[in-house]
Amino acid sequence: MIAKNLPHKTVERLSQYRRSLLLILSNEKTHVFSHEIAQMLHITPVQVRRDLMLIGYSGNLRKGYDIKELIEMIGNIIDTEKGQKVAVIGLGNLGKAFISYFKGKRTKLTMVAAFDINPDKIDRIYDGVPCYHIDRISEIMKKENINIGIITVPADQAPGIAERLVLAGAKGILNYSPKPLNVSPYVYLEEYDMITSLEKVAFFAKKNDERSK
Numbered sequence: 056m057i058a059k060n061l062p063h064k065t066v067e068r069l070s071q072y073r074r075s076l077l078l079i080l081s082n083e084k085t086h087v088f089s090h091e092i093a094q095m096l097h098i099t100p101v102q103v104r105r106d107l108m109l110i111g112y113s114g115n116l117r118k119g120y121d122i123k124e125l126i127e128m129i130g131n132i133i134d135t136e137k138g139q140k141v142a143v144i145g146l147g148n149l150g151k152a153f154i155s156y157f158k159g160k161r162t163k164l165t166m167v168a169a170f171d172i173n174p175d176k177i178d179r180i181y182d183g184v185p186c187y188h189i190d191r192i193s194e195i196m197k198k199e200n201i202n203i204g205i206i207t208v209p210a211d212q213a214p215g216i217a218e219r220l221v222l223a224g225a226k227g228i229l230n231y232s233p234k235p236l237n238v239s240p241y242v243y244l245e246e247y248d249m250i251t252s253l254e255k256v257a258f259f260a261k262k263n264d265e266r267s268k
């Protein structure tokens with residue numbers, strides 16, 4: 056199957072294409088060219104065409120890609136039919152921000168639980184999401200059929216949380232803590248560090264600064 060062999064970067068860009076397409080979707084605009092998508096995402100039209108060819112989508116040369124059709128096609132690749140359930144572990148600043156930001160954004164991914172150790176947060180509902188004690192992670196994940204976990208606990212707690220997530224049946228983990236993790240090859244792990252993004256921007260800002268002198 057095409058979808059199984061997609062490069063990780065292509066999957067990342069498909070999500071970005073869908074986000075951009077949803078933004079430009081309007082009654083007046085029904086079609087979009089690869090160069091328009093490329094311009095929005097600061098990549099080349101060749102890259103866009105290559106990614107879309109990988110998912111078996113080719114547009115109309117004269118009219119471009121049908122926006123609605125493409126959004127649906129990307130959805131068929133990225134999402135599952137029934138959708139997937141997500142839990143946040145660590146309902147602090149970042150965990151709460153994630154839940155609020157995510158609310159209502161995607162129909163196929165639902166945030167259904169948060170876990171914490173702080174008694175002030177447990178058995179409360181935050182933005183529609185109930186918070187449970189971390190010791191109930193296995194029980195709740197199995198009961199709610201949660202297969203994705205987002206780690207937003209302090210760094211020293213992250214490896215133990217990753218282990219508990221895997222034992223509870225997680226198939227995907229997004230790690231926001233600065234602690235790099237090791238998990239079974241059957242669990243997809245994505246690690247995101249804001250400082251890395253900022254340092255990348257700072258590096259290119261420095262280069263642009265030097266160029267303009």
Ligand code: NAD
Binds near residue numbers: 207
């Ligand atoms: P925070 O202190 O506000 O929140 C951490 C939460 O985790 C608290 O509610 C705490 O009670 C809970 N917690 C602690 N140990 C736990 C455990 N064993 N099980 C369950 N819950 C537990 O911290 P924050 O600012 O939200 O940051 C959270 C993590 O994200 C940190 O590791 C931080 O370094 C990282 N962070 C990452 C980025 C990024 O870009 N990746 C940005 C900011 C923060």
